[in-house]
Every structure is written in structure tokens, then in C-alpha cells.
Amino acid sequence: MGLKQFNNKPRRKLKKGLWSPDEDDKLRSYIHNHGVGCWNTVPINAGLLRNGKSCRLRWINYLRPGLKRETFSLEEEEKILRLHNKMGNKWSQMARCLPGRTDNEIKNHWHTNLKKGRGNNDGFITLTDADAKKCISTHENNPPTSITTIPYACNNESFGKTDVSLAYIDQALSNLPKVFFAEWLTIDQTHGEVVQSNLGNPLITRDLQEEYKTNLQNSSMQSLLLSEEMLYESILNGIQNSSTYGVFYPTLASKCT
DNA sequence: AAGGTCCGCAACCGCTTCTTC
DNA sequence: AGAAGAAGCGGTTGCGGACCT
Numbered sequence: 001m002g003l004k005q006f007n008n009k010p011r012r013k014l015k016k017g018l019w020s021p022d023e024d025d026k027l028r029s030y031i032h033n034h035g036v037g038c039w040n041t042v043p044i045n046a047g048l049l050r051n052g053k054s055c056r057l058r059w060i061n062y063l064r065p066g067l068k069r070e071t072f073s074l075e076e077e078e079k080i081l082r083l084h085n086k087m088g089n090k091w092s093q094m095a096r097c098l099p100g101r102t103d104n105e106i107k108n109h110w111h112t113n114l115k116k117g118r119g120n121n122d123g124f125i126t127l128t129d130a131d132a133k134k135c136i137s138t139h140e141n142n143p144p145t146s147i148t149t150i151p152y153a154c155n156n157e158s159f160g161k162t163d164v165s166l167a168y169i170d171q172a173l174s175n176l177p178k179v180f181f182a183e184w185l186t187i188d189q190t191h192g193e194v195v196q197s198n199l200g201n202p203l204i205t206r207d208l209q210e211e212y213k214t215n216l217q218n219s220s221m222q223s224l225l226l227s228e229e230m231l232y233e234s235i236l237n238g239i240q241n242s243s244t245y246g247v248f249y250p251t252l253a254s255k256c257t
Numbered sequence: 258a259a260g261g262t263c264c265g266c267a268a269c270c271g272c273t274t275c276t277t278c
Numbered sequence: 279a280g281a282a283g284a285a286g287c288g289g290t291t292g293c294g295g296a297c298c299t
Contacts, residue, residue, distance in 0.1 A: 018267070018293080039285075056285075057268065092287060104267075107288070112265055262298075267291105274286070 015049045061102045068100035
């Protein structure tokens with residue numbers, strides 16, 4: 001009995017690595033004319049020396065119509081951060097919420113930009129001046145009500161120090177309602193009470209909270225970073241009527257325990 | 258200019274889930 | 279019900295370009 005019995009079918013030497021424009025054309029035109037059907041038969045019928053899996057990936061991540069090929073917008077990044085906080089590494093589910101983006105693209109962008117770049121270990125995002133301007137222009141056109149969300153935070157390292165972005169926000173928001181709450185709090189608008197926190201885990205360390213409290217007392221700055229607990233206290237103390245507002249990004253902060 | 262290092266992205270790999278029979 | 283194949287998913291790898299020395 002010979003093993004050759006198992007190998008009667010001529011085995012095609014499959015190609016790996018980057019796709020050539022020619023291969024792209026073959027796959028694109030095949031799917032355009034015949035549809036996908038079974039992925040395992042696609043490369044055979046399309047005359048490609050690839051496996052079905054590779055074809056599927058190439059189509060989904062690169063050739064499929066409707067894909068955006070441009071860099072992620074601030075709004076998209078904001079959405080990714082929110083979704084990641086809500087669902088973790090569910091890249092494909094996130095992709096469904098971001099038209100024109102693939103799970104692979106979102107995953108790569110998270111690992112290379114959002115995880116360590118704009119976000120810091122302490123759970124805050126570094127806000128560039130350009131980001132701040134974009135953020136403010138969005139809210140200028142659509143002024144927040146007394147209970148709203150500001151989707152950006154400032155790096156806490158800049159807290160209490162001179163910071164262009166923070167100063168810009170102070171200036172730009174001066175005409176807007178003075179109290180803003182983070183998105184992870186649901187507020188009873190009638191009574192001004194926190195009725196629900198969307199995250200059960202501690203948002204920031206006790207040490208950081210103490211640091212903020214000290215800074216809050218000492219700071220002459222108009223803007224303040226508030227922890228969930230501090231926001232809660234502030235509401236209870238009727239701080240809504242003061243000139244304080246909180247800007248806090250919960251997505252990354254939730255990772256900080 | 259050349260070699261080394263870093264970083265982003267495309268693609269692969271292997272495991273899980275779904276579907277079909 | 280369960281086996282087998284297909285599809286989906288997420289972690290990881292490796293190539294290539296940019297940047298640094």
C-alpha cells in the first residue's frame with residue numbers, strides 16, 4: 001500500500017506574501033463576474049495560485065468595493081475608542097459600526113495609534129492643539145446642553161501646567177454651558193442626580209483622584225479633570241451652577257486600576 | 258552613503274464558530 | 279446528534295519604507 005494513493009491530485013504550489021496588481025485584477029474580475037460562492041473554489045476558477053482563505057482576506061480587506069483607504073478621522077478614532085471600551089477586542093463587530101473600515105484595519109490602527117499613541121498608560125489621551133480645534137469646532141456648531149458628552153480628554157500630565165490645548169478649550173468653551181459630564185454617567189436631568197454609571201470598575205486610582213482634588217483646589221484654571229467619584233460629589237453639591245466643567249475620557253481610563 | 262533600527266501595515270496562522278448533510 | 283468542511287475571527291509575523299546614526 002503506497003502513500004501515493006493520497007496524493008493523486010496534483011498539488012498546486014501556492015503563493016504567499018504580498019499580492020501583485022495582476023493577482024488583484026484576476027480576483028476582482030472573477031468576483032465581479034461570478035460572485036464569491038465557495039472561497040475554496042475561487043482561486044482555482046480565477047486562475048490564482050492562492051488558497052481560498054488568502055483570497056477571502058484580500059477581497060475583504062482590500063478589494064471589496066466601498067472601502068475607505070484614507071487615514072482614520074478623529075470621529076472614527078473616537079468611535080473606535082468608545083467601542084473598544086464597550087466590547088474589547090471585537091474587531092469585526094467594531095468594523096460593522098464603521099462603514100468602509102475592515103476589522104484588520106481597525107485592529108492595526110488600535111495597536112499602532114490608539115493603544116499607546118494617543119492614549120497613555122494612565123488612561124488619558126494626549127490632545128494636540130489641532131485635535132482640540134477640531135473638537136471645539138464640532139461642539140460650537142452643535143452646542144452641548146447642560147448634560148452632555150465631550151469625547152476628548154487632556155493628558156493629566158498637563159493638568160495644572162500651562163497647556164495650549166487645555167487653554168484653547170477654556171477659551172472656546174467659555175460661551176457654552178458650564179457643566180459637562182462624561183459619557184459614562186447617566187444623569188437624571190430633573191434632579192441632577194447620577195442614576196447610572198456605565199462602567200462598574202474603578203476609573204482611576206485613588207492616588208490620581210487625590211491628585212486631582214488637590215489640583216482642583218489649587219488650580220486657577222477654568223477646566224478641571226474630574227473622576228467619576230468627583231463628578232458624583234460635584235453633582236450632589238450642586239456644582240452644576242458653578243463655572244466648572246469636567247472633561248474625562250472613560251475608554252482608556254477604565255483600563256487604569 | 259551605508260548600515261542599523263523602528264514602525265506600520267498586509268497577510269498568515271491557528272483556533273473557534275457556523276452550516277450543511 | 280455529530281462529523282466535516284467552510285467561514286469568521288483575533289493574535290502574530292514579517293516585509294518594506296522611514297528615520298536615525
